[in-house]
Amino acid sequence: MPLLEVRDLCVSFPSGGRMIPIVEHVSFTLGEREILGLVGESGSGKSVTAMAIMGLIDSPGVRITGSALFRGQELVGLPPARMRRLRGKQIAMIFQDPMTAFTPVYTIGWQIDEQIRAHERVTRRQARARTVQLLGEMGVPDPARTANRYPHQLSGGLRQRAMIAMALSCNPALLIADEPTTALDVTVQAQILELVRSLRATHGSSVLMITHDMGVVAETCDSTLVLYSGRVAETGPTDLLFAHPGHPYTAALLASIPPLDGPRPERLPTIAGAPPAPLDRPAGCAFDPRCDYVHESCRFVPPPLIPVGAGQEAACVLPTEGRPLSPRHVAAPTTQDAPA
Numbered sequence: 001m002p003l004l005e006v007r008d009l010c011v012s013f014p015s016g017g018r019m020i021p022i023v024e025h026v027s028f029t030l031g032e033r034e035i036l037g038l039v040g041e042s043g044s045g046k047s048v049t050a051m052a053i054m055g056l057i058d059s060p061g062v063r064i065t066g067s068a069l070f071r072g073q074e075l076v077g078l079p080p081a082r083m084r085r086l087r088g089k090q091i092a093m094i095f096q097d098p099m100t101a102f103t104p105v106y107t108i109g110w111q112i113d114e115q116i117r118a119h120e121r122v123t124r125r126q127a128r129a130r131t132v133q134l135l136g137e138m139g140v141p142d143p144a145r146t147a148n149r150y151p152h153q154l155s156g157g158l159r160q161r162a163m164i165a166m167a168l169s170c171n172p173a174l175l176i177a178d179e180p181t182t183a184l185d186v187t188v189q190a191q192i193l194e195l196v197r198s199l200r201a202t203h204g205s206s207v208l209m210i211t212h213d214m215g216v217v218a219e220t221c222d223s224t225l226v227l228y229s230g231r232v233a234e235t236g237p238t239d240l241l242f243a244h245p246g247h248p249y250t251a252a253l254l255a256s257i258p259p260l261d262g263p264r265p266e267r268l269p270t271i272a273g274a275p276p277a278p279l280d281r282p283a284g285c286a287f288d289p290r291c292d293y294v295h296e297s298c299r300f301v302p303p304p305l306i307p308v309g310a311g312q313e314a315a316c317v318l319p320t321e322g323r324p325l326s327p328r329h330v331a332a333p334t335t336q337d338a339p340a
């Protein structure tokens with residue numbers, strides 16, 4: 001049984017007397033100890049997908065349909081009290097800004113102790129011992145002393161490590177990480193990604209990694225789900241999807257990653273235009289207005305997910321073989337190519 005099986009998840013919010021579809025028919029499976037990257041541009045519905053799974057959307061009138069089975073238990077429609085019991089104990093979430101997880105007026109140690117005591121029958125002393133152990137495992141130097149510090153007394157990277165320690169305090173099977181490294185500088189970002197990667201070995205956790213950065217996905221995730229305008233554009237094992245993207249949107253996202261070696265282009269290719277607003281989505285493929293390969297058949301209904309490789313599916317009706325390289329997806333001239 002997979003750890004998490006999401007089927008046909010749809011989320012709509014009411015606005016101006018109508019329902020605005022933000023997430024449409026999203027499906028994916030997350031296995032035990034797997035790291036899945038949920039990737040897409042700003043506004044594509046990544047956070048709404050995760051918050052819906054966690055039961056954290058409390059906007060009046062929101063409509064959530066479909067299914068999210070966590071170890072066989074349905075999360076969609078789960079009463080809030082039961083969802084709260086699952087959160088923190090079996091499913092935990094970390095965010096871009098650790099200050100949203102910590103209260104500024106208590107030390108981080110006190111807050112992690114309380115999280116442990118909310119879920120386990122342990123004494124204060126036992127909770128603190130576990131807090132110090134976790135902080136140490138997360139690479140926090142001098143964890144016993146650091147536990148007595150307030151959140152604002154720590155650097156961004158240390159706060160992020162402390163938040164991961166708090167999220168792991170009850171050994172959750174699933175960790176949802178929403179842009180955990182976006183606010184950090186590159187070196188600290190690499191350290192935190194390494195830490196997240198190590199969690200499956202040290203804590204047996206699976207991770208749903210939300211990011212807009214294909215570089216983060218390449219470094220961290222076993223499999224990838226590309227969201228575009230609230231719909232799945234492509235999904236599959238990360239290595240296959242990166243080697244042979246099946247959707248022009250995935251190809252365009254990949255073209256915008258700086259090369260790891262070789263000369264760096266002065267400017268990376270970008271995708272012209274912006275995703276459509278939810279109410280302006282075309283009847284057919286939502287990527288249609290920005291796609292270089294658009295075809296008559298793309299214009300009528302949203303394309304279904306079609307197998308394009310082993311475990312890889314793309315919502316594109318056009319064959320990937322022989323698709324000409326678009327000028328937009330070819331890297332801009334490199335500094336070496338530039339005339340002297």
Ligand SMILES: Nc1ncnc2c1ncn2[C@@H]1O[C@H](COP(=O)(O)OP(=O)(O)OP(=O)(O)O)[C@@H](O)[C@H]1O
Pocket residue numbers: 013022040041042043044045046047048049059212
């Ligand atoms: N409570 C809400 N009510 C109405 N609309 C909402 C609500 N929450 C999110 N949205 C809308 O849903 C869309 C998707 O938002 P979401 O935060 O999931 O995007 P995202 O892909 O995570 O983007 P980012 O990378 O910028 O966080 C946005 O257009 C946002 O305005």
